[in-house]
Amino acid sequence: IVMTQSPATLSVSPGERATLSCRASQSVSSNLAWYQQKPGQAPRLLIYGASTRATGIPARFSGSGSGTEFTLTISSLQSEDFAVYYCQQYNSWRLTFGGGTKVEIK
Amino acid sequence: EVQLVQSGAEVKKPGESLKISCKGSGYRFSNYWIGWVRQVSGKGLEWMGIIYPGDSDTRYSPSFQGQVTISADKSITTAYLQWSSLKASDTAIYYCARPTGGGGNGADAFDIWGQGTMVTVSS
Numbered sequence: 001i002v003m004t005q006s007p008a009t010l011s012v013s014p015g016e017r018a019t020l021s022c023r024a025s026q027s028v029s030s031n032l033a034w035y036q037q038k039p040g041q042a043p044r045l046l047i048y049g050a051s052t053r054a055t056g057i058p059a060r061f062s063g064s065g066s067g068t069e070f071t072l073t074i075s076s077l078q079s080e081d082f083a084v085y086y087c088q089q090y091n092s093w094r095l096t097f098g099g100g101t102k103v104e105i106k
Numbered sequence: 107e108v109q110l111v112q113s114g115a116e117v118k119k120p121g122e123s124l125k126i127s128c129k130g131s132g133y134r135f136s137n138y139w140i141g142w143v144r145q146v147s148g149k150g151l152e153w154m155g156i157i158y159p160g161d162s163d164t165r166y167s168p169s170f171q172g173q174v175t176i177s178a179d180k181s182i183t184t185a186y187l188q189w190s191s192l193k194a195s196d197t198a199i200y201y202c203a204r205p206t207g208g209g210g211n212g213a214d215a216f217d218i219w220g221q222g223t224m225v226t227v228s229s
Contacts, residue, residue: 042219043151045216048206093213094168095153095156097143097152
């Protein structure tokens with residue numbers, strides 16, 4: 001299953017909303033996770049089951065979608081949110097990641 | 107505290123062998139799959155494969171099948187990723203990660219990650 005993320009880079013001002021997209025080449029039901037990765041750090045799980053926030057993740061992060069189209073929304077970008085975001089499907093044990101979206105300061 | 111601690115950075119020459127490790131603690135190691143993920147500098151995440159330490163059931167991404175070997179020793183709660191003959195293209199950071207749920211078939215989100223092991227292959 002090929003995961004395609006768009007855009008590759010998103011320029012956003014602090015306090016604004018960011019909307020990231022992830023598309024699967026075939027249905028993955030709701031078996032979709034989102035991760036955040038900052039330079040020099042391991043990825044951090046944000047969302048699983050397409051819309052469930054992981055432990056300790058702020059409410060400004062929300063996920064939606066099912067089947068082949070998914071969205072990660074950051075309602076009001078904070079300075080610590082500028083990072084690369086990856087989606088990952090786990091509908092089968094052959095897991096695949098999207099190519100990532102870099103959220104940068106505008 | 108649930109954590110995965112990986113072995114340190116490695117510098118190797120092409121053709122050499124290598125085995126890196128990932129030690130789990132704070133949970134029942136045998137009951138959770140452990141996955142490996144590659145990240146080439148400046149690039150994205152690539153899932154390599156996964157192992158269930160309880161019975162050593164192992165599955166590989168087609169991209170990595172035959173290129174690496176994943177193993178685990180549940181007696182010391184450690185998973186391994188090894189190469190028999192490294193190539194320059196193996197230069198990357200390698201992460202181990204644990205899924206959110208135990209058991210199953212390994213298809214899950216990863217909520218616990220190791221700190222990563224940098225492998226550099228250069229002549």
